[in-house]
Amino acid sequence: MKEELLLEVKNLETFIPTPKGQIKPVNDVSFSINKGEIVALVGESGSGKSVTSLSIMGLNASAIQYRPESSIFFNDKDLLKLKEKEMRKIRGNNIAMIFQDPMFSLNPVHPIGRQIAESIVLHKKVKYKDALVTALELLNKVGIPDAKRRLNDYPHQLSGGMRQRVMIAMALACDPKLIIADEPTTALDVTIQAQILNLLHKLQKESGIAILLITHDLGVVAETADRVLVMYCGKIVEEGTVEDIFENPLHPYTRGLMASVPELYGPTKEKLDAIPGVVPNPLELPKGCNFVTRCSYATEKCSQNAPTLLKHPSGNRVSCWYPLEKEGERGHYETAATSFS
Amino acid sequence: MKQQPLVSLKEIKKHFPVGSGLFGKKDQFVKAVDGVSLDIYPGETVGLVGESGCGKSTTGRMVVGLTNPTGGEIYFEGKKLREYKAKKTLGKNLQMIFQDPYSSLNPRMTVADIIAEPLVLHKVGTAKERRKRVDELLERVGLASYHGSRYPLEFSGGQRQRLGIARALALQPKLIVCDEPVSALDVSIQAQILNLLKEIQEDMGLSYLFIAHGIQAVKHISDKIAVMYLGKIIEYTNKEELFANPRHPYTKALLSAVPHPNPKMRNRERIILKGDLPSPANPPAGCSFHTRCPVAMEQCKSIDPNLLPTSEQSLTACLLFEEKVAN
Numbered sequence: 001m002k003e004e005l006l007l008e009v010k011n012l013e014t015f016i017p018t019p020k021g022q023i024k025p026v027n028d029v030s031f032s033i034n035k036g037e038i039v040a041l042v043g044e045s046g047s048g049k050s051v052t053s054l055s056i057m058g059l060n061a062s063a064i065q066y067r068p069e070s071s072i073f074f075n076d077k078d079l080l081k082l083k084e085k086e087m088r089k090i091r092g093n094n095i096a097m098i099f100q101d102p103m104f105s106l107n108p109v110h111p112i113g114r115q116i117a118e119s120i121v122l123h124k125k126v127k128y129k130d131a132l133v134t135a136l137e138l139l140n141k142v143g144i145p146d147a148k149r150r151l152n153d154y155p156h157q158l159s160g161g162m163r164q165r166v167m168i169a170m171a172l173a174c175d176p177k178l179i180i181a182d183e184p185t186t187a188l189d190v191t192i193q194a195q196i197l198n199l200l201h202k203l204q205k206e207s208g209i210a211i212l213l214i215t216h217d218l219g220v221v222a223e224t225a226d227r228v229l230v231m232y233c234g235k236i237v238e239e240g241t242v243e244d245i246f247e248n249p250l251h252p253y254t255r256g257l258m259a260s261v262p263e264l265y266g267p268t269k270e271k272l273d274a275i276p277g278v279v280p281n282p283l284e285l286p287k288g289c290n291f292v293t294r295c296s297y298a299t300e301k302c303s304q305n306a307p308t309l310l311k312h313p314s315g316n317r318v319s320c321w322y323p324l325e326k327e328g329e330r331g332h333y334e335t336a337a338t339s340f341s
Numbered sequence: 342m343k344q345q346p347l348v349s350l351k352e353i354k355k356h357f358p359v360g361s362g363l364f365g366k367k368d369q370f371v372k373a374v375d376g377v378s379l380d381i382y383p384g385e386t387v388g389l390v391g392e393s394g395c396g397k398s399t400t401g402r403m404v405v406g407l408t409n410p411t412g413g414e415i416y417f418e419g420k421k422l423r424e425y426k427a428k429k430t431l432g433k434n435l436q437m438i439f440q441d442p443y444s445s446l447n448p449r450m451t452v453a454d455i456i457a458e459p460l461v462l463h464k465v466g467t468a469k470e471r472r473k474r475v476d477e478l479l480e481r482v483g484l485a486s487y488h489g490s491r492y493p494l495e496f497s498g499g500q501r502q503r504l505g506i507a508r509a510l511a512l513q514p515k516l517i518v519c520d521e522p523v524s525a526l527d528v529s530i531q532a533q534i535l536n537l538l539k540e541i542q543e544d545m546g547l548s549y550l551f552i553a554h555g556i557q558a559v560k561h562i563s564d565k566i567a568v569m570y571l572g573k574i575i576e577y578t579n580k581e582e583l584f585a586n587p588r589h590p591y592t593k594a595l596l597s598a599v600p601h602p603n604p605k606m607r608n609r610e611r612i613i614l615k616g617d618l619p620s621p622a623n624p625p626a627g628c629s630f631h632t633r634c635p636v637a638m639e640q641c642k643s644i645d646p647n648l649l650p651t652s653e654q655s656l657t658a659c660l661l662f663e664e665k666v667a668n
Contacts, residue, residue, distance in 0.1 A: 044527035045498075145616070159617045160393075189392035189554060191614045194598035198613055216528055219600030223607060242604040260532035262561035264599055268580070271539070272561065274532035278497050 003034035040225035096171035102163035113151030161192035240316030354412035375572035388563030440521035442501030453489030499530035578655035
């Protein structure tokens, strides 16, 4: 059975002018999300993952400029070509977003019940009173105890985990097809993180909502995602199913990220295999592959020509001249090149 | 012969007054730290884990004297911390690295001045010697001497954390309290900083009190680990024991909540705690964990368990074990 396509990002390329010159936070990124799928977008700060999500939501449109070839198709509509008025019908209605810090994304001077009901009234033709009933149902659904009393609570009266649940309830208010969750658990404690991830999983299973999960935590990815996109310096460097990515990472950066996390299970390593160096300045990206300055496998070829994202026989898509072999050894370009389709 | 601990905490408490009653009488307290005892020996790393609000940072701040305990006593090399007349002796030996490398470095000072400041305050060396020492320190933390003339603004988060480490090392302290030193950093940079801290320890033989909520990092660096919940240590043991054989139900839940890096382990049995951390201003009676504990018994609501030995190396505060110990 073929999965139904929900969102398709094609050749997304963005520019942001800065006093020191123009930067390209997202550079020719293409990916798709199917209905009911959890896709994780992994990367460190500056990798372009948040700009990608803002582009899908049409937020911060005044600061971000797009290359004309870029497109984001959702339900056969190119979101980048929509007028703000049309976009407003989709935003919050079909695509909703959850942010990292729920304290700053909730209005501190209104009770949470009212904030949830408001978005329902805005998108659907219902009375405020009925919307409030729906809000109560939603709060119950996301597991807020004693929800009826909580309707009149203000955000500051809730704990971090509770506020994130309220944000999720608000995102669910109009039965969205896609939720973009930007680091939804980063600000939370581990035991609360486990609760929230559990909730997201439940929602996806019960309501068939697709989730684009933006995170830097590989543990969260392994625990939640179906498919994984790894971004570095504005480009997708590897893409694959969660099993393939974790079992057989092809890109040296993906493997480096995994080796950087100390093991919780099994013996402690004397030294972590850290990725040397830092993410390059977006104004001075290296020629050739962006990862060349930190890659221990790099050759002359890597510093001259940038690789493109191609399908590898193992199933992943990878952007590397020398995709890694199973044991973490450098692959051979010749063999890899011929087997690429 | 048993070694003397470098730093020893004896039943330390920190109660912050909140609100005021009649005539400004303070009648309510947030018990941020409520009776913590801990020994740190020379050359070892003690990890302190727990969720936000459990009092781990306050404990760290009390150890370096940034805030004074409201009860109990802290000993440094066998002598009470508050009996040190010359505070400088303490400053020389106890240093701290902070979580946020953006707000813990003065933006108007050059890097060289920041790192030299402790040396200037303690009147160590001449200006020339200090400059040489700064260069050494910069090199030690993986930066170069030409970085000295720059300002913190010009550095990335990981590099700033390196500057914080260089400043802490300047006086060759015996203990560094590391308060969440890697949690604000990117994954690939976290590993670099953890490696650096370990290398420095091997070179200089100093001790760390490593405070973090990221259990993986704590496991990587610590020899012994104390788990805190609502101002109290509920389990204290060496690293191997904690991960192989966690005893306290909270420790078990905490370990099981950490996402597993193998997608195949997704359907493993996990303990998901219900509810939130209770407020430390109004902690539950009895065992403070009983409101969320999956195995709570009736007597947990009224009896506060003591931290008792449950094996040669381990201490656990749970009624489940108190009975076993008694029998």
